[in-house]
Amino acid sequence: MKKLEFKGIKFFIFVLISYILLYIFDTTNAIKSLDRSFDTLLTLIPIFIFIIILTALINYFLKPKQIVKHFGEDSGKAGIFYSLVGGILSHGPMYAWYGMLKDMREHGVKDGLIVTFLYSRAIKLPLLPLMVAIFGITYTIVLNIYIIIFSIIQGKIMDRLK
Amino acid sequence: MKTKKPTIKKAFINSLLNFISILPMMLSIIGIVSIFQIYITPDMLSTLFGYSNFTDLLAGTLSGAIANGHGALSFIIADGLKNEGVSIYALSTFTLAWVSLGFVQLPAEAAVFGVRFTAIRNILAIFSTILITYLTIVTVGIVS
Numbered sequence: 001m002k003k004l005e006f007k008g009i010k011f012f013i014f015v016l017i018s019y020i021l022l023y024i025f026d027t028t029n030a031i032k033s034l035d036r037s038f039d040t041l042l043t044l045i046p047i048f049i050f051i052i053i054l055t056a057l058i059n060y061f062l063k064p065k066q067i068v069k070h071f072g073e074d075s076g077k078a079g080i081f082y083s084l085v086g087g088i089l090s091h092g093p094m095y096a097w098y099g100m101l102k103d104m105r106e107h108g109v110k111d112g113l114i115v116t117f118l119y120s121r122a123i124k125l126p127l128l129p130l131m132v133a134i135f136g137i138t139y140t141i142v143l144n145i146y147i148i149i150f151s152i153i154q155g156k157i158m159d160r161l162k
Numbered sequence: 163m164k165t166k167k168p169t170i171k172k173a174f175i176n177s178l179l180n181f182i183s184i185l186p187m188m189l190s191i192i193g194i195v196s197i198f199q200i201y202i203t204p205d206m207l208s209t210l211f212g213y214s215n216f217t218d219l220l221a222g223t224l225s226g227a228i229a230n231g232h233g234a235l236s237f238i239i240a241d242g243l244k245n246e247g248v249s250i251y252a253l254s255t256f257t258l259a260w261v262s263l264g265f266v267q268l269p270a271e272a273a274v275f276g277v278r279f280t281a282i283r284n285i286l287a288i289f290s291t292i293l294i295t296y297l298t299i300v301t302v303g304i305v306s
Binding site for chain 2: 004005006009010014018022033034040041044048053059060094100102114119122127133138139142143150157
């Protein structure tokens with residue numbers, strides 16, 4: 001079984017101290033921030049559950065060899081395609097996906113594909129109507145095409161720099 | 163010889179442990195983003211824009227990367243800024259940086275992926291955000 005190693009403990013202590021100081025010097029905003037954190041956490045719970053289940057299913061159905069085949073060094077265009085689709089369909093904040101990506105990276109997923117996945121998350125399908133309302137239909141279409149192109153370019157550059 | 167397949171239970175426990183291991187990091191990000199959202203108001207953001215298209219590109223990217231949060235919120239703020247006459251350069255980079263960058267989550271990203279990966283990814287994302295906005299505006303100008 002996997003050993004439990006906590007990540008970001010120092011950062012957690014820093015945030016905790018920030019809240020304590022904030023509470024001492026600006027109690028109202030400290031409570032407001034805490035309330036907002038709690039609300040955010042509540043809205044993220046379904047996404048967290050989804051990611052835990054998805055990670056488990058990937059680990060159960062895909063053997064490390066298969067993960068490497070689809071997302072490893074020789075994954076080619078198919079790897080890029082899966083990363084793009086995965087990024088576009090993924091919900092929630094970026095950091096919610098760190099655990100799953102870390103796990104997949106340990107199984108041999110290319111850094112470039114992680115970069116492609118993370119940037120293509122800028123395309124938010126449920127938010128497209130809002131985007132159209134603010135920027136117009138033409139702008140939204142062109143912008144999203146460029147996001148796809150630049151997600152791929154960033155992935156390629158990351159792999160070149162490795 | 164037959165290879166032993168991990169049980170679904172073991173896969174779930176591993177996945178859960180993986181999630182628990184990054185929980186302090188995620189709680190920290192949620193906490194710090196909330197502080198930013200309470201202190202950085204749309205009114206404060208609007209004062210950063212309107213000097214030139216170039217500075218709007220930079221200010222939009224920077225403020226989007228600092229503010230961060232739920233994607234829908236960026237569009238609600240952008241709509242408010244649009245009504246105040248903020249340029250499309252600023253609005254576009256702001257909403258794009260909001261979802262693709264995130265300065266407050268840099269320590270967490272570095273803890274998970276390493277400093278080198280995080281530095282390269284974020285530098286690439288910053289340049290991409292600026293270039294995407296510029297190219298989109300130019301392309302839309304040509305098309306329409």
